Amino acid sequence: MALETTVIEDKLTEKFGDKVFGFVDIKDMFSFEVEAASANDVLRFLKEDAVLRFNFLTDVCGVHYPDNEVERQFAVVYHLHNWMDNVRIRIKAFLNGENPEIDSATNLYLGANWQERETYDFYGIIFKGHPQLKRILNMDEMTVFPMRKEYPMEDGGRTDKDDRFFGRKPDNVNNN
Amino acid sequence: MSDLLLPPELRYAKMIEQRQNEDGSELAILNLGPTHPATHGIFQNILLMDGERILDGEGTVGYIHRAFEKIAENRPFYQITPLTDRMNYCSSPINNMGWWMTLEKALDIEVPKRVQYLRVIIMELARIADHIICNSVLGVDTGALTGFLYVFQYREKIYEIYEEICGARLTTNMGRIGGFERDWSPAAFKKINDFLEEFPAIWTEFENLLSRNRIFMDRTINVGPISAEKAMSYGFTGPNLRAAGIDYDVRVMKPYSSYEDFEFDVPVGQSGDTYDRFCVRNAEVWESLKIIKQALEKLPEGPFHANVPDYYLPPKEDVYNNMEALIYHFKIVMGEVPVPKTEVYHAVEGGNGELGFYLITDGSRTPYRLHFRRPCFIYYQAFNDMVKGQMLSDAIATLSSLNVIAGELDA
Structure with a gap:
């Protein structure tokens, strides 16, 4: 008997109450939100519960929503997979825009290590309890977190490229 | 600190x-x-x-980091495909097809059966090319250059098939949303058939050269092993996980592109060491050949692309002679196509494991966020754990049997 998404929802609400919410099915994927403070407990419960058995952490990544209110400007997205029942879920934890912090999942999945380092490297999200939270793909001397939306892809001072006709914002062109 | x-x-x-x-x-x-x-x-x-x-x-890591995720946030969907080529460049068609399937899932596009089968054929050819490289290079690293030079001719033949289909060899940029840019030519099918005829003998010979070779076995058995539990915790997928004894394969767990129509086995190993990884890849090549044969036999007639004029480029003759087609051509090339606001995760079984695309769109011409789940990046973190206590030369063999592709690792 496959694991129904309603069972996941019921079990989580029973255990965590209103700390988990926003259950929705988007494009074959059951998703919900979790309060950042209890994210680690929820992940542990999902992994260790005898019915849920989400044994595999597929992916961790960050998202930046600069247009949201301060409390919800960053999101850490976890994709979990239960191999026994073959169910995938997506969990989102929204974080504060000025001080993004969440507990590290390295205590549950060894594979979270580099993925969290990558998320830190690009978004500046602090994973508390991570054994080695330092940059991974960018160089250590870098001072910014480049995947945040406020960093443009190209140097704003470039004058050799005029993109106005191609629907891009003329950031790099002097319009005067 | x-x-x-x-x-x-x-x-x-x-x-x-x-x-x-x-x-x-x-x-x-x-x-x-x-x-x-x-x-x-x-x-x-x-x-x-x-x-x-x-x-x-x-x-x-990060020496060839090219900020693909950032670039992807600034590019329309068609222009992201060349980025996916450059991740696992040993099997770019799998990356390309995975990206198209992600988009089709986001846009709710139904793809004709013929396209799905053609995609399966090209993805399995890419898998063979990927495994040829990994296994023959493992031979080189343990001192056997002959096998490498021998089977590399057949990688070349696979590249000729790519060339016949899309014009490119290494970074293929193959396909479109909803199908292929053109139907496959008879020459392409001939090349595939020739390959299917000639390659098995070569691969048998390659296997015979290494798989029971005393030197090779001594160099690889019990070298860089990983237990099933650890592999799972580290996020291993693909041949490296299966070598540790877990039969997880995206093609079976969540069949995409009609993989459910084909009969094939998922080879698994036992000890998760270098030798098992070698054997699993060897066996997967045979399974891929089986799938290609079945797909060619059952290949249905029909269109080579879905009927989605909003996303699929019109034929070139029309673009030159017909106003509407020209407009559509321009709109699609510039990325002015309707995109719903949605979130999609789609995974395909890449050469090295589960290659995932996590796409968030906000209705604009570029993705709001595109994250690549790159199997190499995730399992390479286990490398130091695997080689601790081993000899230096064993570390080299382990590294090469993990098939870490720098392009995929660093995105």
């Missing part, structure tokens, strides 16, 4: 001093990489050595 945050050479300097004081032995730091012929890619490993034995190591 935790010691682990220090640069490894500082950490190791302490350990070296400690050992010196304890028993007078001299440990050494060895810098393996970033450009070393045996690493097959640009990654650095700083190893703490006791003679020939590795005590500890730390990898530095």
